[in-house]
Amino acid sequence: MRTHARTPLMAVLAVAAAAAAAIAWAVVTLESANSGLRIEQHRFGQIPVTVYAPASGSNLPVVVIAHGFAGSQQLMQPFALTLARNGYLAVTFDFPGHGRHPVPLPGSLREHDALLAALLGTIDVVIRGAGALPAAGGRVALLGHSMASDLVVRHAQAHPQIVATVGVSLVYGGAQPLAPRNLLAIYGSLEPQAVQAFGRSMVAGSPEAAIPGRTLGSFADGSARRYALAPGAEHIGVLYHSHSLREALQWFDQAFDRPTPAAFTPFVAARGPALAILFAGVLALGWALAGLLGRLNAGRRASAGRRFSPRTANETASAGRRDRGGWLVVLLAPALLTPLLLRVVPTSFLPILLGDHLLLHFAVYGLLTAAGILWLIRRGTIAAPQPPQVSRAGALSALAVVLWPALALGWPIDRWLFNLAPAAGRSGLIVLMACGTLIWFAADEWITRHPAAPRWAYPATKGLFLASLAIAVALDLSRLFFLIIIIPAILLLFVVFGLFSRWSWRATGSPWPAALAGALAFAWGIAVTFPAVAR
Numbered sequence: 001m002r003t004h005a006r007t008p009l010m011a012v013l014a015v016a017a018a019a020a021a022a023i024a025w026a027v028v029t030l031e032s033a034n035s036g037l038r039i040e041q042h043r044f045g046q047i048p049v050t051v052y053a054p055a056s057g058s059n060l061p062v063v064v065i066a067h068g069f070a071g072s073q074q075l076m077q078p079f080a081l082t083l084a085r086n087g088y089l090a091v092t093f094d095f096p097g098h099g100r101h102p103v104p105l106p107g108s109l110r111e112h113d114a115l116l117a118a119l120l121g122t123i124d125v126v127i128r129g130a131g132a133l134p135a136a137g138g139r140v141a142l143l144g145h146s147m148a149s150d151l152v153v154r155h156a157q158a159h160p161q162i163v164a165t166v167g168v169s170l171v172y173g174g175a176q177p178l179a180p181r182n183l184l185a186i187y188g189s190l191e192p193q194a195v196q197a198f199g200r201s202m203v204a205g206s207p208e209a210a211i212p213g214r215t216l217g218s219f220a221d222g223s224a225r226r227y228a229l230a231p232g233a234e235h236i237g238v239l240y241h242s243h244s245l246r247e248a249l250q251w252f253d254q255a256f257d258r259p260t261p262a263a264f265t266p267f268v269a270a271r272g273p274a275l276a277i278l279f280a281g282v283l284a285l286g287w288a289l290a291g292l293l294g295r296l297n298a299g300r301r302a303s304a305g306r307r308f309s310p311r312t313a314n315e316t317a318s319a320g321r322r323d324r325g326g327w328l329v330v331l332l333a334p335a336l337l338t339p340l341l342l343r344v345v346p347t348s349f350l351p352i353l354l355g356d357h358l359l360l361h362f363a364v365y366g367l368l369t370a371a372g373i374l375w376l377i378r379r380g381t382i383a384a385p386q387p388p389q390v391s392r393a394g395a396l397s398a399l400a401v402v403l404w405p406a407l408a409l410g411w412p413i414d415r416w417l418f419n420l421a422p423a424a425g426r427s428g429l430i431v432l433m434a435c436g437t438l439i440w441f442a443a444d445e446w447i448t449r450h451p452a453a454p455r456w457a458y459p460a461t462k463g464l465f466l467a468s469l470a471i472a473v474a475l476d477l478s479r480l481f482f483l484i485i486i487i488p489a490i491l492l493l494f495v496v497f498g499l500f501s502r503w504s505w506r507a508t509g510s511p512w513p514a515a516l517a518g519a520l521a522f523a524w525g526i527a528v529t530f531p532a533v534a535r
Contacts (some may be wrong), residue, residue: 016288022281029274033081044129048100049093052084059137060089061256068146072099072419081269082245091130097531099419104532139163156180164255166248170199181222184251188233203227242270282408290503323381330372335464338365339472352530359436366440401504401513434523441519445511462494
């Protein structure tokens, strides 16, 4: 889609109207999943807990639902809503150091025993608190995702009164793959085979013997086992896939001996399509708003090349693009040098796991890119930038560009995906993290939006940044392993904010609003979602 003054105004307004309608439909659809439920916020000690239960009923079977590493209880809403709408008392919560929990985790990832004790202790407290709720019956089952799948399996092994256990993206770090009572292992079909092997071994004794969709053993004696695959889903998508939700519901129904009438169609909170339409509407509305801003800033985009250089934009581009070797050095060198430099630099100074490495990775990468920019200027490939020209309309446009992603993306993410509200002590971490992210985003936006930049520069720098992170993980796998999990999330954010950046550039004629918006979004996300630890 185009975003400039030549796009017909009626077309821009039509897109805006369609996007607003799509957003409204998605919000109504997502909120309607709460129909007929009583949803209450509790605190068991300092643990933030959400209880989902039918509006009426008593002696309900209880399912305690645990999120994974760097997650929060919002991620597990689809399971909680599905179970509660079908007669269960479902309980979600935030682990220490995660979500809205005010207490950090003890130590670092290497302090395995202390971490494990804190996480398992949290599950114990939540189970006891859930069992004391007025509508709770006497029997409890567990469901956990990723890191928490290991935890719920460990707890169920030690407490045979747990009726059933569901591990979503099941990983298990115990010495022996001893399955607890009535175990269901669910994976997305796109998850690595090495990860799926954990569940296949626990279900059938060996990875080769497990067949997706086949139930082994008996619920009566607790030996029931099943391995299920959600087609086309990966590590996060598996939480929103209708197949995962149905498998879990049917498993608990059988474990609790709750027969389903033949004509009954259970409710399944498969909110993936509604979320996709919601965020597509947000992006489309962002495009339309950028088009309207572009009309307020007519002429700023045309003069953008002159603010990069005293020469005309065409002359600058022509001179700069001839120096292909110089551009390759500037784009490639930071990707290779940053992980090598950080390999010998201490990165354990922030009270959030892996956040310190990401802060330094952004900062060092950005400083190396800035050094490359200076090198290109001295080389004569590009000329030094001119001071920006600030107008009232330009300032208001820049403010809109910064605020729109925060409001339009931040609110629905916090409500329906994962926590974005800073817990105690995290507000200052956002500022510190922004010191690193702003260096990279400012340097990257400036160099990739320069008239002389190759057309492929913008996507290339994002791919190279991800490659640089992958190199860092490979050089220090034991400490940075969990960064592998978030690389797909960073890629998705790069795509989304790449669109906002493009539209912002066309609307304002300046790279700085998009740089500030991207830097704040990444700083906020890292500082708020990564587990907090007590240093």
